Amino acid sequence: MNAALTKISLKGVRKSFGPKKVLDGIDVEVDAGQSLVIIGGSGSGKSVLLKCILGLLRPEAGSVRIDGEETVGINGTDRARVMKKFGMLFQGGALFDSLRVWQNVAFGPIQADGVPAPKAKEIALAKLGAVGLPPEVGELYPAELSGGMQKRVSLARAIAREPEIIFFDEPTTGLDPIMADVINDLIVKCVRDLGATAISITHDMASARKISDRVAMIYEGKLIWQGATAEIDQSNDPYVDQFIHGRAEGPIKMQVRKL
Amino acid sequence: MTLAPLTLLGRMTLAFMTLVGSVTMFATQAVVQGFRPPYYRQQIVRQMLEIGYYSLPVVGLTAIFTGMVLALQSYTGFARFSAEAAIPQVVVVSLTRELGPVLAGLMVAGRVGAAMAAEIGTMRVTEQIDALTTLSTDPFRYLVAPRLIAAVLTLPLLVLVADLIGVLGGYLVAVYKLDFNDLTYLKNTIDYLQFDDVFSGVVKAAVFGFLIALMGCYQGYNSKGGAQGVGAATTAAVVSASILILTFNYFLTEAFFAR
Ligand SMILES: Nc1ncnc2c1ncn2[C@@H]1O[C@H](COP(=O)(O)OP(=O)(O)OP(=O)(O)O)[C@@H](O)[C@H]1O
Ligand SMILES: [Mg+2]
Numbered sequence: 001m002n003a004a005l006t007k008i009s010l011k012g013v014r015k016s017f018g019p020k021k022v023l024d025g026i027d028v029e030v031d032a033g034q035s036l037v038i039i040g041g042s043g044s045g046k047s048v049l050l051k052c053i054l055g056l057l058r059p060e061a062g063s064v065r066i067d068g069e070e071t072v073g074i075n076g077t078d079r080a081r082v083m084k085k086f087g088m089l090f091q092g093g094a095l096f097d098s099l100r101v102w103q104n105v106a107f108g109p110i111q112a113d114g115v116p117a118p119k120a121k122e123i124a125l126a127k128l129g130a131v132g133l134p135p136e137v138g139e140l141y142p143a144e145l146s147g148g149m150q151k152r153v154s155l156a157r158a159i160a161r162e163p164e165i166i167f168f169d170e171p172t173t174g175l176d177p178i179m180a181d182v183i184n185d186l187i188v189k190c191v192r193d194l195g196a197t198a199i200s201i202t203h204d205m206a207s208a209r210k211i212s213d214r215v216a217m218i219y220e221g222k223l224i225w226q227g228a229t230a231e232i233d234q235s236n237d238p239y240v241d242q243f244i245h246g247r248a249e250g251p252i253k254m255q256v257r258k259l
Numbered sequence: 260m261t262l263a264p265l266t267l268l269g270r271m272t273l274a275f276m277t278l279v280g281s282v283t284m285f286a287t288q289a290v291v292q293g294f295r296p297p298y299y300r301q302q303i304v305r306q307m308l309e310i311g312y313y314s315l316p317v318v319g320l321t322a323i324f325t326g327m328v329l330a331l332q333s334y335t336g337f338a339r340f341s342a343e344a345a346i347p348q349v350v351v352v353s354l355t356r357e358l359g360p361v362l363a364g365l366m367v368a369g370r371v372g373a374a375m376a377a378e379i380g381t382m383r384v385t386e387q388i389d390a391l392t393t394l395s396t397d398p399f400r401y402l403v404a405p406r407l408i409a410a411v412l413t414l415p416l417l418v419l420v421a422d423l424i425g426v427l428g429g430y431l432v433a434v435y436k437l438d439f440n441d442l443t444y445l446k447n448t449i450d451y452l453q454f455d456d457v458f459s460g461v462v463k464a465a466v467f468g469f470l471i472a473l474m475g476c477y478q479g480y481n482s483k484g485g486a487q488g489v490g491a492a493t494t495a496a497v498v499s500a501s502i503l504i505l506t507f508n509y510f511l512t513e514a515f516f517a518r
Contacts, residue, residue: 056389080395088393094386098378111297112395157394 006068007032007165007197008053013062015045015052022048023059024221030214035191035198037208037229039243040218041252046201047091049218050167053199054086055079066165084112087163091170091201093154095142101153102128102138108161127156132182148175155183159190166190168200172207184210205244217243219252285477292397293404302401306409310371310468311417317370318363322421325358326350326428334437346439347447350429351422355456356515359421360414361508364467367414368500372475375406376496379479380489388480403480406472414468415461422460459515466511467504474500 008030015023022045030036038046051057053064055071064071071082087108095104105124109115115123125135131152142150151174158166168187172180184207191198191211202208208215209229216226217240225237232244242250333349379402382388391398426448433439475496482492 051389054389054393056392080397083393083395086393088390090386090390092386094390096382096387096390097385107396108394111401157390161394 005031007034007066008199009063009065009068010053011063011065013049013052013059013064015048015057015059021221023052026062026218026221026223028216028223028226030197030199032197033191033195034213035187035200035211036214036216037200037202037212038216038218039202039205039208041243041254042203044218045221046218047169050088050169050199050201054088054167055082084161085164087158087161087166089151089154089158089166089168089171091173093142093150095150095154095157097142099141100138101133101140101142101145104142104153105138105156105160107157113161123160124156127160128153130159130186131156132179148179151175152179152183155186159194162194163196165197165199168198168202170201170203172202172204180204180207181210187211205246281481282473282477285480286473289399289403289407289473289476292399293407295400297400299401299405302405303409306406307413309374310367310410311413314363314367314370314417315420317366318417318421319424321362321366322354322359322425323428325362326354326425326430327432329353329358329425330429330432330437334433343437344447346433346437347429347444348451350433351426351448351452352456354425354429355422355452355460357460357508357512359418359425360460360463360467361504363414363418363421363464364471364504364508365501367410367417367468368471368474368504369497371410372471372496372500373493375472375475376479376482376493377489379403379476380482380492383480383482384485384488398480403476406476407469410468410472411465412468414464414471418460418464419457422457455515459511462515463508463511466507470503470507471500474503 006029008028010026010028013023013026014021026049028036038049040046048057052059053066055064055074059072062072066082066085069082071079074082095101096107099107102121102124105127106115106117106120109120109123110117121138125138128135128138133149133152133156137145137149137153142153145153151171155168155171158168171187172183175183187198187200188211190196198211200208200211202211209232212229214226215229215232216223217237218224219239225235225240227235232240235241238251242252248254329350330346333346334343337343337345337349379388382391382402388398388402391401430441430444430448433444434441478492478496478499479489482488
């Protein structure tokens with residue numbers, strides 16, 4: 001593979017919280033323009049992995065390279081410059097509750113890129129339209145929206161600056177099946193039209209198949225399988241098989257006790 | 260777990276030193292970032308309104324009753340050795356040098372320091388601070404610096420208003436209850452007032468403003484967990500700001516004592 005095309009490259013990334021090892025040596029590469037989906041059980045460290053790549057959490061060991069540049073431990077203006085490449089949809093939405101919906105979406109363009117407010121509002125309303133929200137919604141506050149609407153606003157905010165790299169943490173969780181598919185299409189479109197590189201987290205296998213070129217599965221702090229999406233049914237990996245078919249019986253044991 | 264007094268003392272000393280260190284680092288970063296562009300003027304104005312304008316009723320009420328009580332109590336004392344004539348000076352000097360800044364500081368710590376900790380704490384636990392970072396906006400510049408700047412600028416103005424209202428309170432009690440001549444009271448108030456009386460109070464107010472905003476932001480920024488963590492941060496912000504105000508008050512008083 002051509003090294004120049006590698007957009008994101010992780011080597012031996014480790015992260016613990018106290019005694020709890022969450023990431024235990026993650027190696028993964030994502031090429032420019034590619035869309036990777038990470039699957040894995042609840043609490044397996046998927047969100048933590050994205051935050052380590054973004055530099056919101058600092059890994060204890062390992063390297064995170066963006067466009068070949070080492071980003072672990074960089075600060076200040078270097079960090080800000082690298083951050084400009086990213087857009088992130090947080091699992092919980094993380095909308096600014098003191099700002100109106102359109103101001104949330106326009107935040108990046110206005111505060112970070114210096115786009116004048118009227119122009120930024122136009123951009124914001126266009127992005128809201130793309131996620132199926134009418135302009136009236138733009139005047140509301142996040143607390144006045146339903147959970148699914150908040151998720152879509154958050155998606156609109158993540159793509160508002162047309163970033164080179166977009167992370168989607170559970171973009172379709174909490175949406176009805178039709179809207180989920182609209183969002184899937186939108187993600188595919190972002191990756192194709194903007195040529196963006198994407199990493200998404202999802203529990204929804206239909207969505208994973210639709211939006212990804214590659215799939216990686218995380219289990220007990222390691223990526224136990226990665227491969228092209230088309231190969232996922234022939235992985236011959238019992239963990240992957242159990243996960244994609246959603247079976248309670250298998251090598252992955254849930255920490256539950258019988259009632 | 261041992262309760263041996265020396266162990267306990269050592270542990271508390273270490274915890275205290277750690278706290279002092281991390282607060283100092285936080286303050287340094289806030290000040291350094293605050294002097295760098297971009298300046299978020301809208302944020303500063305919003306905070307000045309919040310700290311100054313909306314605190315006027317609380318601070319005004321505190322000041323007028325304090326002024327009234329001062330006049331009554333000093334009359335009780337001074338009448339015993341026929342020194343009632345000194346009441347106007349006692350009232351105005353106590354207010355401008357001491358009670359104006361300290362009481363306004365404590366009231367604002369309760370009102371504004373708590374609100375800052377709660378707002379920033381909520382932003383922390385709902386990942387809004389992480390979202391700011393991904394939108395290339397430094398949380399120190401966007402959230403912390405405007406609050407520090409606004410508090411340092413606004414508290415002195417608030418204290419000047421409190422001084423005036425407090426003197427008015429003393430005047431009302433002296434003239435209408437203790438039968439002072441109104442013009443003589445005002446003349447005595449002004450004639451014996453020195454520039455340093457007011458100036459030292461204003462300097463105190465600026466320092467207290469800094470401490471209130473610093474503790475509000477620090478506790479909020481470092482809050483953990485959910486609603487409970489935010490609640491704990493709010494309490495810690497008010498308590499630590501109040502203690503710091505009383506401590507710094509002594510050292511500032513000593514610094515101005517020679518003059
Ligand atoms: N800030 C933190 N402090 C302590 N532990 C944390 C923190 N963030 C995450 N963890 C722990 O790390 C583990 C992985 O969390 P993470 O949020 O990455 O899970 P996830 O794979 O995204 O799960 P889900 O699919 O439910 O969102 C969890 O066990 C969690 O308790
Ligand atoms: Mg998650």
